[in-house]
Amino acid sequence: MHDIKSIRDNPQAFDAGLARRGLKPLSASLLAIDERRRAAILASEQAQARRNAASKEIGDAKKAKDEARAAKLMAEVAELKTTMPELEAAAKAADEELTKELSAIPNIPFDEVPDGVDEHGNVQHHVFGNKRSYSFAPKLHDDLGTALGYMDFEAAAKLSGARFVVLKKGLARLERAIGQFMLDLHTTEHGYTEINPPLLVRNEVMFGTGQLPKFEDDQFWAIKGELLAAPDHERLKTERLGLIPTAEVSLTNLVRESILDEKQLPMRLTALTPCFRAEAGAAGRDTRGMIRQHQFTKVELVSITTPEVSKDELERMLSCAEQVLQKLDLHYRVMTLCAGDMGFSSQKTYDIEVWMPGQGDGGMFREISSCSVCGDFQARRMDARSRGPDGKPRFVHTLNGSGTAVGRALIAVMETYQQEDGSIAVPSALQPYMGGLKVIARE
Incomplete structure (x- = not known):
């Protein structure tokens, strides 16, 4: 299995290695999936962080007897609770898609390996x-x-x-x-x-x-x-x-x-x-x-x-x-x-x-x-x-x-x-x- 970080750092070398295997360039499609995966993970983490922060703010608002703010925060938490599973599912789906694509790609030959198709x-x-x-x-x-x-x-x-x-x-x-x-x-x-x-x-x-x-x-x-x-x-x-x-x-x-x-x-x-x-x-x-x-x-x-x-x-x-x-x-x-x-x-x-x-x-x-x-x-x-x-x-x-x-x-x-x-x-x-x-x- 290839390291997506390595591909991210040097996509040209990855594609050059695939070419020696007789395969077309794949770094662009892999990095597009990786970008979606990372964006979904970030969105999920941000939602979780905001939910945790909002939950704390609800307690502070109730202590301050600010019922309007508490109600607004509770509505925000409820909405996050609804959307978070969708964000987590999107991150999981992108991760599984990337793993599936990477798992079908052969290893990259050493530079010293001779070129040839068969x-x-x-x-x-x-x-x-x-x-x-x-x-x-x-x-x-x-x-x-x-x-x-x-x-x-x-x-x-x-x-x-x-x-x-x-x-x-x-x-x-x-x-x-x-x-x-x-x-x-x-x-x-x-x-x-x-x-x-x-x-x-x-x-x-x-x-x-x-x-x-x-x-x-x-x-x-x-x-x-x-x-x-x-x-x-x-x-x-x-x-x-x-x-x-x-x-x-x-x-x-x-x-x-x-x-x-x-x-x-x-x-x-x-x-x-x-x-x-x-x-x-x-x-x-x-x-x-x-x-x-x-x-x-x-x-x-x-x-x-x-x-x-x-x-x-x-x-x-x-x-x-x-x-x-x-x-x-x-x-x-x-x-x-x-x-x-x-x-x-x-x-x-x-x-x-x-x-x-x-x-x-x-x-x-x-x-x-x-x-x-x-x-x-x-x-x-x-x-x-x-x-x-x-x-x-x-x-x-x-x-x-x-x-x-x-x-x-x-x-x-x-x-x-x-x-x-x-x-x-x-x-x-x-x-x-x-x-x-x-x-x-x-x-």
């Missing part, structure tokens, strides 16, 4: 490793998994429809191993605290991290049976719970509506959870295999920091996510996203794209992690603050990143470590989690 404007930051060479034509992960008999899309479709998968035996264990390996790495070597958060959250929690109101259609929603029996649209919407699209939602909101001691910061949290995305905006994209699923597993990284160190924390978070792929010896590149390709809440984002040799003609880089710094954008939506040595509360800065997407790491391992006979070699870093198993082959 992924074609992203800039390569650095590369790790090299493409592997194979004496055979590498296969797609779904061809490998189906041939092994351990990846079943047809069974999943019978259970849940498209964009679901059933993993079995060696591949089911490999996915579990990857998630546990990541979690252990981040907690034991990178200083993150493991959290097991709820998977179902309230509307205000989705709002806090920016899923609502703009991306409502991209979420899955859980409705209590009693509400379905007597449908009431407004009550359904109010009492529903959202299935988290990422543990960022639960982890970041752990500090909502609170004032932290800055000695507690930076707060670094991680979780391994199922995630759920309706993918309403991705119809027709990546329909084959496990690249884009409605249900997937991910290790999430979240940091809560002070403004002074949030940029440095982004670099640290990126390094933590990269080490996952380095220890798995997977070839990848890091991209700095352009202003037009960043997520709604982000000020700056790095994407890690892992090389998948079975994708496309000769392999392809696919996104496996995004690490973003959001400044105080989410903190304002959550009312999450900290108190420093001066005792004054201020909004915290939040960051989030994938550490990494487990399903995509699974298919990257499958495609990278595939053997000519269709078996999958298990990376050495994962073998302790696989009971020492070195190769996944059809039984």
